Structures are given as structure tokens and as C-alpha cells.
Amino acid sequence: MRVICILIILTLIGTLSGCMLPREEDMLPPDLLKPEEVRFRTIEVGRGTIQDVLEDNVVAASSVTYDMTFYNRSGFLEELNVYPGMEVKEGDILARLDTGSLEIDIRRQLIEVSRREMALEEVIRFGGSRFARRNAEFDLELAELTLQQMEDEFQKSSITAPIDGEVVFISDYKIGEFVPGRSIVMTIADPSYIHFEYTGSHIPRIKYGMEAEIIIGSQRIPAIVSMTPANAPLEEMQRYRNTIIFSVKNQDDLPDTVRRGSRHQFSIFIEEKLDTIIIPAGAMSTFMGQHYVQVLEDGMRTERDLDIGITTSTHVEVLGGLEEGEILIVGIER
Numbered sequence: 536m537r538v539i540c541i542l543i544i545l546t547l548i549g550t551l552s553g554c555m556l557p558r559e560e561d562m563l564p565p566d567l568l569k570p571e572e573v574r575f576r577t578i579e580v581g582r583g584t585i586q587d588v589l590e591d592n593v594v595a596a597s598s599v600t601y602d603m604t605f606y607n608r609s610g611f612l613e614e615l616n617v618y619p620g621m622e623v624k625e626g627d628i629l630a631r632l633d634t635g636s637l638e639i640d641i642r643r644q645l646i647e648v649s650r651r652e653m654a655l656e657e658v659i660r661f662g663g664s665r666f667a668r669r670n671a672e673f674d675l676e677l678a679e680l681t682l683q684q685m686e687d688e689f690q691k692s693s694i695t696a697p698i699d700g701e702v703v704f705i706s707d708y709k710i711g712e713f714v715p716g717r718s719i720v721m722t723i724a725d726p727s728y729i730h731f732e733y734t735g736s737h738i739p740r741i742k743y744g745m746e747a748e749i750i751i752g753s754q755r756i757p758a759i760v761s762m763t764p765a766n767a768p769l770e771e772m773q774r775y776r777n778t779i780i781f782s783v784k785n786q787d788d789l790p791d792t793v794r795r796g797s798r799h800q801f802s803i804f805i806e807e808k809l810d811t812i813i814i815p816a817g818a819m820s821t822f823m824g825q826h827y828v829q830v831l832e833d834g835m836r837t838e839r840d841l842d843i844g845i846t847t848s849t850h851v852e853v854l855g856g857l858e859e860g861e862i863l864i865v866g867i868e869r
Contacts, residue, residue, distance in 0.1 A: 576866035577831060580859055583813045585852050587805035587845045589740060593731040593749065593781060595797045597724030601697050605632060608691040609716040612708050617721060619705055623696040630720055632692040641689060644682040651675035700725050701795065728786060729793055730761070733779040733801065738764070741779050741803065749783060750800040751790055758783045758801070808845055812853040818865045819843075819851050828857070829864040836864060 610632035617629050655671040657663075663671075704722035708714050731749055733741070745760040761782035767775045781801055783789060793799075819828050819841065826841045842855035857863070 574868040575864045576868055577862050577864055580857050580861045580863050582810050584809050585813050585845050585850055586807045589737050589803040591735045592798055593733045593801045595729050595793050595795055596732050597795050598730040599725040599728045601723045602719045603694045603721045604717045604719055606691050607716050612710055612712055612714050617702045619702055621702045625696050625698050627696040628693055629696055630694040634692045637689055641685045644685055648678045648682050651678045698725055731781040734777055738779055745803055747781055748802045756783050756788045808852055813850045814853055816849055816851050818863055831862040
């Protein structure tokens, strides 16, 4: 019996041991990963013609402006009859200082002049003596001089429009504020004379006297660079320190649709290179100021540093680093 029990126990242990041991599985071979084939889009480096042409936007502005002041008179602002963009007519009263009783004094003096005129006429009509006539003439002259002085003073207290034009600037002075003499209160522009102003990134490349074209619709109007920051007058240097001015050669060439503030394009021809190595601009990369491309050499991709010349939005002139006939990589096809 003991022997039979031992055999049964051994059999159970063997059975349990077989259940606990992992079953050996068949190992599958790993998939073989094939790298995706890279195909380059290439062109052969060749020669051609490239032009360096500057093109950008300009804004129409009035080339004749008038800075309006109260000249030698100071005072408190009583009237301001304009706003930016307002059109004015020659002789319009645009602003006025407080003159106190000056207007009434002028009316009184007008009456006094009329009285002196009547007195002189009376002396002449009734045959007054030479002395009486001369004295009446002096009285009239003094009254007229006083009136003229008052009117001049009143004129200095007013700003009137010198031309038919447009208000393009108004100072921050408010009604009732003190205005020093000769302070610019407003600026009037003459809309019949237009120039074009440029404030973009190409300013360092534009020189005084360069020929240009202003592009308005389908028209290309001849113009010239008439002022740069380098040759601006001293009194205008601060105002135009970052501005190029183009003047059209003939104002009559400008369409009637051109208005102050309208935006247009300009074009300046800088230079042209013939029979020079050129490549597409998109094929060139730049890192830390160094320009480079990728070429195929013996089927291998290789980087090549470049020395470049004229650069446009579409093409680049290559002065060194590439030879005609080499294979240039311009993209990748997968």
C-alpha cells in the first residue's frame, strides 16, 4: 500500500510540473524592413540672364504743403474751424485767437475814418483855407493808419487758407489753450502736386537721382528719386530720416484717380547680368549668413557653399561654388 501511495504522489508531481513549465513556441522570423527609396528632383546648372529690379509699395503724398501759424502773435485759441482731411478754400478762416475787444475797436475806427473823410470833404466844399484842408488830410491819414494797424493785428490773430487745399495735420491745441507765436497749428496740402513716399527695407539701396517708374494700374509713369535721407534738407532731416521721395517727371501724366494716401508700386532697374550661372532661389538655403545648396556627386548628396550675386524672388546668381553642368538638387520625391 505504501508503495502504491508513493507512485501516485510521484505521478501527480510530474503532472503538475508539466503544467507549470512554459510550452515552447515556434519563433517566427522578423519582418524584413526595406528603407523607403528617396528620389531627388534635380536640374542641370546652367547659364542665363538675371536682372536686379527693386519693386515695392509707395504712398502718394502732397509735394506742396503750408505750415500754418499765428506768426508773431501769441494768445488763447478761440476758434478752430477745421478737421483732418477737410477741404478748404482760399481765404477761409481756419482758426482764430482771442482778440478781446479788437473787433469792436476796428468797427469804431472804421467809423472814425468815415468821419475824417466827411470832414475833409466839408473843408473842400466850403473852400476852407489851405491850412484847414491840410490839417483835415492829416487827420484822415492818421485814422487810416490806426485802422490799418488794427486790421494787421487782427489778421495776425487769424489763420486763413492760402490755397484751395486739404488739411493734412492739426496740432493738439484745444479751444481756450495758450498758443505760442509761430507754433504750427495745422498743415494745408496742395492736392494738385503729388509725389510718392517709400519707407520700406530697400532704402539703403536707393540713391538720389535714380530713374524709376511709378506703376498705376497698367501705366508706368517715369519718375526720379528726388530725395533720400542722405540728401534731405537740414530742416526736413528729422521728418524724412527714413523716407525716400519719388517725383514724377510730368504731373500731367498722373491719372485723376491718384489721391493723397493712395498706394501704388514703384520699380527701379539696378543692373543686369548676361551669361551668368543662375539657379532657382528655392534651391538655396541659408544658415548663419552662409548660403549653400545640395548637389549630386557620384550619386551621393553633397552640400556646397555658395558665393552669390544678384538675388531676386525667383532666381539667384552664383559667383562661386557651382560649375555649369553640375546636377543641382531642387527637391525630393518619395
